[in-house]
Amino acid sequence: xxxxxxxxxxxxxxxxxxxxxxxxxxxxxxxxxxxxxxxxxxxxxxxxxxxxxxxxxxxxxxxxxxxxxxxxxxxxxxxxxxxxxxxxxxxxxxxxxxxxxxxxxxxxxxxxxxxxxxxxxxxxxxxxxxxxxxxxxxxxxxxxxxxxxxxxxxxxxxxxxxxxxxxxxxxxxxxxxxxxxxxxxxxxxxxxxxxxxxxxxxxxxxxxxxxxxxxxxxxxxxxxxxxxxxxxxxxxxxxxxxxxxxxxxxxxxxxxxxxxxxxxxxxxxxxxxxxxxxxxxxxxxxxxxxxxxxxxxxxxxxxxxxxxxxxxxxxxxxxxxxxxxxxxxxxxxxxxxxxxxxxxxxxxxxxxxxxxxxxxxxxxxxxxxxxxxxxxxxxxxxxxxxxxxxxxxxxxxxxxxxxxxxxxxxxxxxxxxxxxxxxxxxxxxxxxxxxxxxxxxxxxxxxxxxxxxxxxxxxxxxxxxxxxxxxxxxxxxxxxxxxxxxxxxxxxxxxxx
Amino acid sequence: xxxxxxxxxxxxxxxxxxxxxxxxxxxxxxxxxxxxxxxxxxxxxxxxxxxxxxxxxxxxxxxxxxxxxxxxxxxxxxxxxxxxxxxxxxxxxxxxxxxxxxxxxxxxxxxxxxxxxxxxxxxxxxxxxxxxxxxxxxxxxxxxxxxxxxxxxxxxxxxxxxxxxxxxxxxxxxxxxxxxxxxxxxxxxxxxxxxxxxxxxxxxxxxxxxxxxxxxxxxxxxxxxxxxxxxxxxxxxxxxxxxxxxxxxxxxxxxxxxxxxxxxxxxxxxxxxxxxxxxxxxxxxxxxxxxxxxxxxxxxxxxxxxxxxxxxxxxxxxxxxxxxxxxxxxxxxxxxxxxxxxxxxxxxxxxxxxxxxxxxxxxxxxxxxxxxxxxxxxxxxxxxxxxxxxxxxxxxxxxxxxxxxxxxxxxxxxxxxxxxxxxxxxxxxxxxxxxxxxxxxxxxxxxxxxxxxxxxxxxxxxxxxxxxxxxxxxxxxxxxxxxxxxxxxxxxxxxxx
Numbered sequence: 001x002x003x004x005x006x007x008x009x010x011x012x013x014x015x016x017x018x019x020x021x022x023x024x025x026x027x028x029x030x031x032x033x034x035x036x037x038x039x040x041x042x043x044x045x046x047x048x049x050x051x052x053x054x055x056x057x058x059x060x061x062x063x064x065x066x067x068x069x070x071x072x073x074x075x076x077x078x079x080x081x082x083x084x085x086x087x088x089x090x091x092x093x094x095x096x097x098x099x100x101x102x103x104x105x106x107x108x109x110x111x112x113x114x115x116x117x118x119x120x121x122x123x124x125x126x127x128x129x130x131x132x133x134x135x136x137x138x139x140x141x142x143x144x145x146x147x148x149x150x151x152x153x154x155x156x157x158x159x160x161x162x163x164x165x166x167x168x169x170x171x172x173x174x175x176x177x178x179x180x181x182x183x184x185x186x187x188x189x190x191x192x193x194x195x196x197x198x199x200x201x202x203x204x205x206x207x208x209x210x211x212x213x214x215x216x217x218x219x220x221x222x223x224x225x226x227x228x229x230x231x232x233x234x235x236x237x238x239x240x241x242x243x244x245x246x247x248x249x250x251x252x253x254x255x256x257x258x259x260x261x262x263x264x265x266x267x268x269x270x271x272x273x274x275x276x277x278x279x280x281x282x283x284x285x286x287x288x289x290x291x292x293x294x295x296x297x298x299x300x301x302x303x304x305x306x307x308x309x310x311x312x313x314x315x316x317x318x319x320x321x322x323x324x325x326x327x328x329x330x331x332x333x334x335x336x337x338x339x340x341x342x343x344x345x346x347x348x349x350x351x352x353x354x355x356x357x358x359x360x361x362x363x364x365x366x367x368x369x370x371x372x373x374x375x376x377x378x379x380x381x382x383x384x385x386x387x388x389x390x391x392x393x394x395x396x397x398x399x400x401x402x403x404x405x406x407x408x409x410x411x412x413x414x415x416x417x418x419x420x421x422x423x424x425x426x427x428x429x430x431x432x433x434x435x436x437x438x439x440x441x442x443x444x445x446x447x448x449x450x451x452x453x454x455x456x457x458x459x460x461x462x463x464x465x466x467x468x469x470x471x472x473x474x475x476x477x478x479x480x481x482x483x484x485x486x487x488x489x490x491x492x493x494x495x496x497x
Numbered sequence: 498x499x500x501x502x503x504x505x506x507x508x509x510x511x512x513x514x515x516x517x518x519x520x521x522x523x524x525x526x527x528x529x530x531x532x533x534x535x536x537x538x539x540x541x542x543x544x545x546x547x548x549x550x551x552x553x554x555x556x557x558x559x560x561x562x563x564x565x566x567x568x569x570x571x572x573x574x575x576x577x578x579x580x581x582x583x584x585x586x587x588x589x590x591x592x593x594x595x596x597x598x599x600x601x602x603x604x605x606x607x608x609x610x611x612x613x614x615x616x617x618x619x620x621x622x623x624x625x626x627x628x629x630x631x632x633x634x635x636x637x638x639x640x641x642x643x644x645x646x647x648x649x650x651x652x653x654x655x656x657x658x659x660x661x662x663x664x665x666x667x668x669x670x671x672x673x674x675x676x677x678x679x680x681x682x683x684x685x686x687x688x689x690x691x692x693x694x695x696x697x698x699x700x701x702x703x704x705x706x707x708x709x710x711x712x713x714x715x716x717x718x719x720x721x722x723x724x725x726x727x728x729x730x731x732x733x734x735x736x737x738x739x740x741x742x743x744x745x746x747x748x749x750x751x752x753x754x755x756x757x758x759x760x761x762x763x764x765x766x767x768x769x770x771x772x773x774x775x776x777x778x779x780x781x782x783x784x785x786x787x788x789x790x791x792x793x794x795x796x797x798x799x800x801x802x803x804x805x806x807x808x809x810x811x812x813x814x815x816x817x818x819x820x821x822x823x824x825x826x827x828x829x830x831x832x833x834x835x836x837x838x839x840x841x842x843x844x845x846x847x848x849x850x851x852x853x854x855x856x857x858x859x860x861x862x863x864x865x866x867x868x869x870x871x872x873x874x875x876x877x878x879x880x881x882x883x884x885x886x887x888x889x890x891x892x893x894x895x896x897x898x899x900x901x902x903x904x905x906x907x908x909x910x911x912x913x914x915x916x917x918x919x920x921x922x923x924x925x926x927x928x929x930x931x932x933x934x935x936x937x938x939x940x941x942x943x944x945x946x947x948x949x950x951x952x953x954x955x956x957x958x959x960x961x962x963x964x965x966x967x968x969x970x971x972x973x974x975x976x977x978x979x980x981x982x983x984x985x986x987x988x989x990x991x992x993x994x
Contacts, residue, residue: 049933049971082613091588110658116579116620117665123617132673136788141678161607168614176629181638181729182679231728232678291633436546474546 027068034060034072038080041133042126050133058134058143070154073147077162080126090119128169135177141232144170148282171285178230178238178283180291185299188225188240190216196235199279200225203240206275206315207253214257218242222261222268224300228292239288241296242275245304249311249462251443253452256313270309271300290435297465310465311440315447316456318426320386322414327383330356334377355379361406368402382406391453394445403457404444411459412492415439415483422481432463433477436470438484439463442492524565531557531569535577538630539623547630555631555640567651570644574659577623587616625666632674638729641667645779668782675727675735675780677788682796685722685737687713693732696776697722700737703772703812704750711754715739719758719765721797725789736785738793739772742801746808746959748940750949753810767806768797787932794962807962808937812944813953815923817883819911824880827853831874852876858903865899879903888950891942900954901941908956909989912936912980919978929960930974933967935981936960939989 023031037057041050064072094115097108104112134140148170155163188200197219201209209215219225222245227237244256245268256274273296276289297310333353355378357365362378369381385393385403393399415429416439424430429439439461446452446460469484476482485493520528534554538547561569591612594605601609631637645667652660685697694716698706706712716722719742724734741753742765753771770793773786794807830850852875854862859875866878882890882900890896912926913936921927926936936958943949943957966981973979982990 045975048975049968052968087613091592095588106658110661113658113662116584117662120617120620123613123620132676135678136676138677161603161610164607165610165614176673177676177678179633179674180635181632181674181727184728230678231681471546471549478542478545 023068023071027065027071030060030064031068031071031075034064035075035079038076038130042080042129044133051137054134054137054140058139061147069150070158073151073154073166074158074160074163076127076130077160077166080130081162081165082125083122086122087119090115090122094119125165125169127166128173131170131173135173135232139232141177141230145174145233145280145282148174148284149280152281152284174283174286178286178288180295183228183230183238183288183291185292185295186227186229186237188219188227188237190219193235196237199236200240203277203279204242204275205277207257218257220261222246222263222265224271224296226292226296226299228288236279238280238283239276239278239292241273241289241292243296243300244272244274245307246270246272249309249441249464250313251441251446251460251462253313253447253449253460265304266306268304269306270311271297271307273310273312274314287431289431293435293465297467312432312437312461312463312465313443313446314428314432314461314463315452316411316415316426316459316461317428319411319414319456319459320454322418322425323410324383324386327356327379327386330354331377331379331383334379356410357382357406358409361409364402365406368398386457391450394448394453394458400445407457407459408442408444409492411442411456411461412485412489415442415461416485416489416493419481424483429461429463429483433483434474435465436472436474437463437465438469438473438486439489440486441488520565520568524562524568527557527561528565528568528572531561532572532576535573535627539577539626541630548634551631551634551637555636558644566647567655570648570651570663571655571657571660573624573627574657574663577627578659578662579622580619583619584616587612587619591616622662622666624663625670628667628670632670632729636729638674638727642671642730642777642779645671645781646777649778649781671780671783675783675785677792680725680727680735680785680788682789682792683724683726683734685716685724685734687716690732693734696733697737700774700776701739701772702774704754715754717758719743719760719762721768721793723789723793723796725785733776735777735780736773736775736789738770738786738789740793740797741769741771742804743767743769746806746938746961747810748938748943748957748959750810750944750946750957762801763803765801766803767808768794768804770807770809784928786928790932790962794964809929809934809958809960809962810940810943811925811929811958811960812949813908813912813923813956813958814925816908816911816953816956817951819915819922820907821880821883824853824876824883827851828874828876828880831876853907854879854903855906858906861899862903865895883954888947891945891950891955897942904954904956905939905941906989908939908953908958909982909986912939912958913982913986913990916978921980926958926960926980930980931971932962933969933971934960934962935966935970935983936986937983938985 034057037053037060041053041057044050044053061069061072094112097112097115131144134144148167151163151167151170155167188196190197197215201215209218217223224243224245225240226243227240229237244250245261245263245265247263247267247269249270250256250272253274256272273293276292278284278288300307300310330353334355355362357378365378365381366376369385382403385399393403415424415426418425424433433439441462443460443462445458447456448458452458452460464486473484476484531554534550534557538550538554541547541550558566558569591609594609594612628641631641645664648660648664648667652664685693687694694712698709698712706715714720721740721742722737723740724737726734741747742758742760742762744760744764744766746767747753747769750771753769770790773789775781775785797804797807827850831852852859854875862875862878863873866882879900882896890900912921912923915922921930930936938959940957940959942955944953945955949955949957961983970981973981
């Protein structure tokens with residue numbers, strides 16, 4: 001007899017031991033119940049009311065431990081896929097309709113349309129039918145969003161084609177259901193319920209909210225917070241954006257977060273989008289922020305016509321993740337000499353040797369650190385400074401001044417020039433430029449928090465939304481991989497030569 | 498040179514003469530422009546912003562006269578259908594993946610899922626892509642709803658397979674987009690904007706609203722009006738329902754519409770749904786009322802827990818449309834004698850001869866009219882009375898009394914027994930019973946308006962929603978064609994024997 005392990009109580013933990021491959025009788029029964037409910041719901045006729053069955057299915061699923069949930073998802077993915085027998089039959093029928101391309105009668109055309117439609121339906125996995133029914137039920141959408149969060153975690157653990165296909169199916173359905181037509185823009189203020197505001201605190205992902213006072217300030221005079229709400233998930237924005245009203249482009253997040261509003265709202269000329277956060281893990285990959293920004297721009301122009309500049313203050317999450325390995329590699333190249341590079345055991349990601357620093361930048365660095373240029377390279381110094389514990393360099397006015405030129409230049413290169421398959425390396429850049437923004441300004445010491453220093457050496461960037469350029473920028477990026485940038489940014493790139 | 502007719506100005510009229518087959522140069526140019534815009538939008542990449550193109554497309558379409566709109570829809574239906582070359586290639590590829598049914602590698606499974614997904618996408622007509630993009634744009638959904646109204650009218654005129662397929666595609670997309678998860682229930686009151694209330698007056702289809710005073714009463718004490726709103730079509734309910742709060746099941750629409758509320762709201766035990774109206778021609782076939790009733794029931798139970806009975810007061814739009822031809826046929830049968838029936842030139846819809854009246858009903862009728870039973874049949878008398886101008890019978894207390902028994906009995910038979918493909922003949926019955934209601938009560942002289950007398954000899958019906966029976970009723974109807982009815986209704990059916 002197989003051992004019957006005690007069912008795990010925690011949801012995203014749970015035993016992954018060998019023993020857990022064997023299910024307890026209880027778990028087996030629960031799983032069979034779930035499968036029967038899935039089948040019942042899917043087999044219902046078009047107008048049959050599936051509410052009872054679906055409610056029971058939800059209830060049973062939510063009772064499962066993490067291990068059994070994963071199994072239930074696997075059952076859904078593998079046993080309720082595409083009806084391939086039916087697909088095969090319809091393909092045969094469809095092929096038999098083929099003519100020599102001549103004029104067809106209207107009846108023949110109708111038969112062809114019908115078969116195309118039927119074949120398309122048959123290619124829809126049965127699980128998708130269950131999702132559609134669930135979405136029709138009160139609370140069903142929220143259940144599906146949470147289900148997809150489980151699914152994403154399951155795919156990470158067991159990377160199976162069937163699970164990936166199920167995930168991409170559900171994701172596609174979300175994209176349809178959560179189109180901008182379905183989403184409502186609402187301003188979030190201190191007058192909203194505590195339950196809602198609590199979620200804002202929990203979900204703020206870019207610049208964490210430290211306490212209630214901090215939150216109140218973010219919703220107060222000179223600031224705005226807007227959320228996208230879906231009617232089926234009330235009281236919980238799917239995504240929200242925080243805005244500060246100023247009379248200039250602000251370059252430092254600490255200025256946005258900590259200062260009292262420097263001007264009256266009527267004097268504001270500039271809206272700074274300083275944070276966009278999604279709230280639902282289960283909506284990963286669904287681009288809601290894009291529509292949100294456009295709606296907020298339109299709304300603010302109506303409300304405060306003085307505001308003519310719409311600009312983000314954004315982190316650069318990938319800058320040092322890109323720069324540090326690059327530095328390390330070039331330091332190695334410099335040590336071994338060019339001719340040995342191709343002999344190196346692990347294939348290098350860059351095939352040419354370059355000094356990432358300009359001569360002047362290098363000598364300034366060496367001088368500032370009081371090192372001997374012969375014994376240690378500028379790149380090594382840079383690497384050591386950036387990886388030093390506690391980011392000591394940021395506390396030295398001298399080092400901050402010396403590092404400014406090379407890091408700003410390299411950051412511009414990272415944002416504008418470096419690409420992967422024609423797309424920006426940085427996910428935030430990719431998001432805004434795809435939306436039609438351009439890169440306006442780099443801000444040295446824009447975010448001096450530990451997170452800011454660790455990810456981007458404290459640099460922040462402003463992406464600007466100029467309505468008249470949005471389409472051009474979007475198309476230049478998608479068609480040619482070109483990222484629009486201001487003259488100031490272009491300047492950095494030229495100084496590279 | 499073809500004649501160039503002056504472009505028609507009216508939208509749903511327009512010249513249908515031979516000459517209009519030839520397009521003016523202006524119309525030709527406008528149509529080409531539309532086609533180019535359609536193509537541009539459809540060919541855009543996934544993240545490209547189609548807003549400009551789509552706005553222009555909408556603008557150009559709305560400028561077209563009715564004739565050109567029909568042509569534009571035909572272009573969309575025929576030139577932007579399924580890419581059959583691609584479908585053919587993908588089918589070949591898919592068939593080549595077929596194995597002998599043994600265990601596949603995960604990579605092979607993944608390839609199969611991908612091909613199934615690609616084939617499904619390829620089977621989607623290009624026009625559907627345009628619809629999806631349009632739905633993503635502000636105002637796009639409303640445009641599509643109006644476009645479908647044009648499309649429905651076009652299909653009626655030119656019944657082509659391509660147009661029907663386009664219509665069914667768009668209808669399917671509406672069904673997805675307008676799921677209950679996307680719709681918001683709002684009470685409509687006298688506090689709403691005049692613009693919205695005006696639409697209620699315009700769209701009320703069941704019991705026309707005669708004036709502002711009438712409307713105010715329908716929104717006032719003892720009554721409720723609820724609408725289903727979609728975020729993308731603000732200020733305009735897609736469907737709305739009118740409710741009266743009473744302490745008994747009311748059988749006469751005149752009592753609901755004209756009396757002051759007989760009781761205080763707190764004393765109400767019964768909610769009478771007396772009108773459901775859709776507002777959008779372009780949403781024909783999309784069942785929004787079903788979800789609306791269920792939501793309103795839930796809401797009212799919360800608001801006024803005393804209310805335990807949820808019942809409609811409904812018209813029977815198809816009763817006389819069914820009864821009169823049936824009477825006519827049986828009158829003919831009675832005249833020619835049974836043996837000649839099969840010889841009759843036009844094939845009769847009923848193959849057996851029957852007297853639609855019971856002996857007692859017939860003699861009462863003959864007596865009341867002072868006719869000689871030998872010279873004229875009861876069925877003939879009934880037919881003559883029901884088709885007499887001005888419905889004279891309804892003004893005679895004696896005739897009203899004599900007609901009651903046979904018409905109520907025949908009406909019960911029409912509602913409960915007569916079926917077409919297992920479904921109720923009456924569309925209203927079909928709607929409510931499919932939703933899980935049962936037929937509770939027939940009301941003689943329930944609607945004495947001209948419309949009521951003309952369609953159902955003044956009979957109205959109450960369908961009752963008992964939450965505990967909704968699923969059973971729904972399934973009995975869909976699976977076995979059984980319509981649940983109260984004992985009182987069953988009584989009518991037994992008296993037929």
